[in-house]
Amino acid sequence: MRSSEHGALTKNQELVYDALTDAKGPLSAYAILDGLREHGIRAPLQVYRALDKLLEFGLVHRLESLNSFVACSHPECDSRETMVFTICEKCGKVSELADKAIAGQLQSLADLDHFALKAATVELRGFCQACQTASTQ
Amino acid sequence: MRSSEHGALTKNQELVYDALTDAKGPLSAYAILDGLREHGIRAPLQVYRALDKLLEFGLVHRLESLNSFVACSHPECDSRETMVFTICEKCGKVSELADKAIAGQLQSLADLDHFALKAATVELRGFCQACQTASTQ
DNA sequence: ACGCATCTGTTATACAATAACATCGATTGC
DNA sequence: GCAATCGATGTTATTGTATAACAGATGCGT
Numbered sequence: 054m055r056s057s058e059h060g061a062l063t064k065n066q067e068l069v070y071d072a073l074t075d076a077k078g079p080l081s082a083y084a085i086l087d088g089l090r091e092h093g094i095r096a097p098l099q100v101y102r103a104l105d106k107l108l109e110f111g112l113v114h115r116l117e118s119l120n121s122f123v124a125c126s127h128p129e130c131d132s133r134e135t136m137v138f139t140i141c142e143k144c145g146k147v148s149e150l151a152d153k154a155i156a157g158q159l160q161s162l163a164d165l166d167h168f169a170l171k172a173a174t175v176e177l178r179g180f181c182q183a184c185q186t187a188s189t190q
Numbered sequence: 191m192r193s194s195e196h197g198a199l200t201k202n203q204e205l206v207y208d209a210l211t212d213a214k215g216p217l218s219a220y221a222i223l224d225g226l227r228e229h230g231i232r233a234p235l236q237v238y239r240a241l242d243k244l245l246e247f248g249l250v251h252r253l254e255s256l257n258s259f260v261a262c263s264h265p266e267c268d269s270r271e272t273m274v275f276t277i278c279e280k281c282g283k284v285s286e287l288a289d290k291a292i293a294g295q296l297q298s299l300a301d302l303d304h305f306a307l308k309a310a311t312v313e314l315r316g317f318c319q320a321c322q323t324a325s326t327q
Numbered sequence: 328a329c330g331c332a333t334c335t336g337t338t339a340t341a342c343a344a345t346a347a348c349a350t351c352g353a354t355t356g357c
Numbered sequence: 358g359c360a361a362t363c364g365a366t367g368t369t370a371t372t373g374t375a376t377a378a379c380a381g382a383t384g385c386g387t
Binding site: 218219220234235238257 | 373374375376377
């Protein structure tokens with residue numbers, strides 16, 4: 054029982070993962086904690102430890118600019134692929150885009166600088182389609 | 191006196207900006223605070239307020255994945271341009287790269303998703319050239 | 328002088344993440 | 358069986374990051 058099977062999660066990992074998938078949006082570690090108090094989660098560390106594993110398994114991504122976490126929306130996410138997130142500054146909606154071209158371009162840029170690329174964080178801020186049309190008033 | 195002139199900074203803004211340019215590397219807000227206690231800075235808020243302005247002026251960038259800040263290395267940085275940072279996980283060295291191609295690609299990706307792009311955070315993690323050759327032992 | 332905006336200083340507090348330590352349960356090797 | 362080990366767990370305490378709320382000070386236009 055290792056990383057590849059979703060069924061292999063421990064109780065706490067399962068709780069945290071379910072909280073994130075149910076949320077359908079990013080949650081901070083403390084928001085997760087609050088939502089899971091009834092399920093026996095009492096301390097931040099229980100959440101952070103579960104998150105560490107979920108990140109390692111590639112089931113969850115961390116949004117650096119929000120200090121929060123989302124369940125990966127790509128069922129068979131390869132974990133190490135470069136992900137691009139769009140973050141709506143109005144409604145908070147987050148979308149996860151997988152784009153090979155960006156990944157390649159970043160790799161080229163790193164190569165130019167003789168930088169050995171291990172992971173990339175790409176977070177775009179702006180307004181989602183819904184919030185744009187809404188503000189066309 | 192607004193954003194464009196460097197000479198227009200207030201005392202605290204000047205102190206924080208100088209601390210960052212002297213450091214030649216990223217500093218956390220609290221590291222800045224510690225370095226400026228002798229200069230009369232006593233509370234985190236004094237640093238954060240100065241940083242907010244400096245970010246607004248485009249003189250400073252925030253490294254989301256490090257919770258820290260760097261002085262912009264491009265003298266005439268347009269503030270709103272997309273910046274790419276490489277962060278060495280061994281020595282902590284940070285480089286700031288301006289790349290039009292990446293910016294364009296991200297814009298295209300956002301367009302596809304009907305996302306109105308305002309700002310982009312791109313942070314690459316890995317090993318810098320020096321640390322690669324050093325670890326070839 | 329007055330109003331207004333901005334920067335300032337201070338205290339207290341919220342939010343994010345980790346340290347240190349004890350325990351429990353399953354597995355492995357003998 | 359039994360010790361040894363390893364990973365997950367639970368708990369308390371602490372460090373680090375960022376903001377709230379309030380008060381005072383400064384500069385500027387009218």
